[in-house]
Amino acid sequence: MLNSLLLGTLGGLISGLSTTAGAVPTLFRKNKGSNNLWKYVSLDFTLGMMLAASAFSLILPAFRGVPGNA
Known part of the structure; x- marks a missing residue:
């Protein structure tokens, strides 16, 4: 359980940091x-x-959650 929680948290942090890194150049561009x-x-x-x-x-x-679908 802890291993799954740790991996999920790590994956979320990596994706959040990647999104932030992609948006940062737009914030510091000189007008x-x-x-x-x-x-x-x-x-x-x-x-x-x-x-x-x-x-x-x-x-x-x-x-996948709908009954009757494969």
């Missing part, structure tokens, strides 16, 4: 005038990627 288009596009891309990853990782277990 060139009043146009923050690069920042908004980068943050939107990061958000979309995380939403897609979480949604697609939940689809297969949801189908």
